Amino acid sequence: MSKVVGIDLGTTNSLVAYVKDGAPVVIRDESGDALVPSVVSIGRDNTVYVGREAQRRLLTEPSRTVYSVKRFMGRGIEDVGDEARLLPFDVGGEEGGVVRIGVAGREFTPPEISAFVLRELKRRAEDHFREDGEFDFEVDRAVIAVPAYFNDAQRTATRDAGRLAGLEVLRIINEPTAASLAYGLDRKNRGTVAVYDLGGGTFDISILRVEDGVFQVLATNGDTHLGGDDIDAMLTTFVLADIGHSAAEGETVQTVRKAVIQAKIDLSETDETEIRIEPGRAVPRGYRKRITRADLEHMIRELVERTVGPCRQALADAGLGPQDIDEVVLVGGSTRIPLVRRAVEELFGRPAHAGLNPDEVVALGAAVQADILLSGRREMLLLDVTPLSLGIETLGGVTSKIILRNSTIPASGREMFTTGADNQTAVDVHVLQGERELASDCRSLARFTLRGIPPMPAGLPRIEVRFQIDANGILSVSARELRTAIEQTIEVKPSYGLTDQEVERMLIESFEHAEADFEARLLIEARNEAETVIHATEKSMRRPDFETLANEELEPGERRRIDDALAAARTAIGGTDREQIQQATAALNEATRHLAEVSMNRSVREALAGRNVKDL
Numbered sequence: 001m002s003k004v005v006g007i008d009l010g011t012t013n014s015l016v017a018y019v020k021d022g023a024p025v026v027i028r029d030e031s032g033d034a035l036v037p038s039v040v041s042i043g044r045d046n047t048v049y050v051g052r053e054a055q056r057r058l059l060t061e062p063s064r065t066v067y068s069v070k071r072f073m074g075r076g077i078e079d080v081g082d083e084a085r086l087l088p089f090d091v092g093g094e095e096g097g098v099v100r101i102g103v104a105g106r107e108f109t110p111p112e113i114s115a116f117v118l119r120e121l122k123r124r125a126e127d128h129f130r131e132d133g134e135f136d137f138e139v140d141r142a143v144i145a146v147p148a149y150f151n152d153a154q155r156t157a158t159r160d161a162g163r164l165a166g167l168e169v170l171r172i173i174n175e176p177t178a179a180s181l182a183y184g185l186d187r188k189n190r191g192t193v194a195v196y197d198l199g200g201g202t203f204d205i206s207i208l209r210v211e212d213g214v215f216q217v218l219a220t221n222g223d224t225h226l227g228g229d230d231i232d233a234m235l236t237t238f239v240l241a242d243i244g245h246s247a248a249e250g251e252t253v254q255t256v257r258k259a260v261i262q263a264k265i266d267l268s269e270t271d272e273t274e275i276r277i278e279p280g281r282a283v284p285r286g287y288r289k290r291i292t293r294a295d296l297e298h299m300i301r302e303l304v305e306r307t308v309g310p311c312r313q314a315l316a317d318a319g320l321g322p323q324d325i326d327e328v329v330l331v332g333g334s335t336r337i338p339l340v341r342r343a344v345e346e347l348f349g350r351p352a353h354a355g356l357n358p359d360e361v362v363a364l365g366a367a368v369q370a371d372i373l374l375s376g377r378r379e380m381l382l383l384d385v386t387p388l389s390l391g392i393e394t395l396g397g398v399t400s401k402i403i404l405r406n407s408t409i410p411a412s413g414r415e416m417f418t419t420g421a422d423n424q425t426a427v428d429v430h431v432l433q434g435e436r437e438l439a440s441d442c443r444s445l446a447r448f449t450l451r452g453i454p455p456m457p458a459g460l461p462r463i464e465v466r467f468q469i470d471a472n473g474i475l476s477v478s479a480r481e482l483r484t485a486i487e488q489t490i491e492v493k494p495s496y497g498l499t500d501q502e503v504e505r506m507l508i509e510s511f512e513h514a515e516a517d518f519e520a521r522l523l524i525e526a527r528n529e530a531e532t533v534i535h536a537t538e539k540s541m542r543r544p545d546f547e548t549l550a551n552e553e554l555e556p557g558e559r560r561r562i563d564d565a566l567a568a569a570r571t572a573i574g575g576t577d578r579e580q581i582q583q584a585t586a587a588l589n590e591a592t593r594h595l596a597e598v599s600m601n602r603s604v605r606e607a608l609a610g611r612n613v614k615d616l
């Protein structure tokens, strides 16, 4: 038996879900918490902390702690200039290459960091299934959700992160599609869905069309720097000013932040609460302030209004008005705020789906997709569409589209091209993604060269360029010259992706392996040390006069203790528990100390017997 899980790999929080008895459920930890903060911290002893623990370390070990890494997935350094400046950790990388994040004196690619979060989710799922007594297998397959606007490189990076975490990514699904699935909207015959997603740091609006179980992304819009974090920052500034700490230290800011987030969350449920900080190192006199929901709404009204523009734009791009929307789905923790919900309902003129937790709905939908894939139920066959057109650059820097945006995936397309010059033996293929006419306005995904074309007059070679998008929205491109039957197929990797070899290498060198290697070395060392002590003990017990020595010199019971400690040490080195080996070694050392002493004394005496001092 095997399970496939659904994963929401969020900017702020990540979670994992699966379908149990026909219904999706999220997997929680012992304390009932489903959210794993997407934060990774590397300890001084190379321990990798993920989630709440890593989040706490943001305060104590800021230079060893990374967050918001989703912003860098599948992107190049020239893409992320502004983004990188906003974050406290080092973001670098070579021109034209994958972004590298410097943390704890090492460099990681974004998929490597995300893999730590995914591994934590995988572990959580495995623990859950084991405790449930359901099954005790590795969870090694998953469906992962990504924003609808994620391009090919970003999707590939997400899949690479899965591979690095030991997960085969069966499908990459769009987050708004997942949310719609969680609400069963795929079962509608036809309709339009607006998915409003306000998370921690990002706002996304997606307009989908659903028809016979097929989702089509009509338009997406949003703001990559708008979300709950802004509310937290606003409240934090307010409180800091109130206690006269406007230029506060990290610890004070973090303490205040924690308190205001709690108050913000309370106010989604109640009309009034208290921002409360106990007296302590961070805020010596403590802090208490009543705050009402009306106060909060007053503060955040403008922020909420900033989501309206992108919604209107998305509707316009889809060629629709608010009245054309049949279903409104709320996603993201910040849509728990009543003011946000009211604003959305007002804009679309209808109540929003809110039966599921907005911060869990994407993972739930990914689990539904996983279940559909696993069970192969035909009647729920779900397809998705490609969000952007794909094509190649042709003469004069013009884009020639091969697969149009919103094509249902898996999709493929081909175009015939030819050479522009006589006796041309190679052509450059420049793969582009985007809607713009000029190649320079589109996103460059990859470049490669088809070589080996026999010399022919210009215009004679028949070069077929074939695009194929798999069910994950991931592209491969091939080119061949048909006339001469010379066939050359080239797989293309996105410019900002990792090559298969790189992924393999990372798997081999992965931190966890490094850690495991370290552990293995420590184990070997412990065994060696144990063996030395065992060997020394056995040696003294083999000496011809041992029995006499034991009778004359050892205390009653001491011989027994030595035998027991020796047996225990021998057993321990047969196992892999390093601590047990070390303890057994220490115990054997302790038990034989007296024996070692007396046997040495004897040896010395024997050695000295019959000799005089001059001989020495």
Ligand code: ADP
Residues within 6 Å of the ligand: 009, 010, 011, 012, 013, 014, 198, 199, 200, 201, 202, 227, 228, 229, 261, 264, 265, 266, 268, 331, 332, 333, 334, 335, 336, 337, 358, 359
């Ligand atoms: P992301 O998709 O960015 O990973 P989430 O959907 O998990 O993030 O949303 C996280 C945000 O939601 C945080 O800013 C958090 O403070 C906020 N949030 C969570 N619960 C509530 C609540 N009850 N009221 C208001 N905001 C909330």
Ligand code: MG
Residues within 6 Å of the ligand: 010, 011, 199, 332, 362
């Ligand atoms: Mg999210």
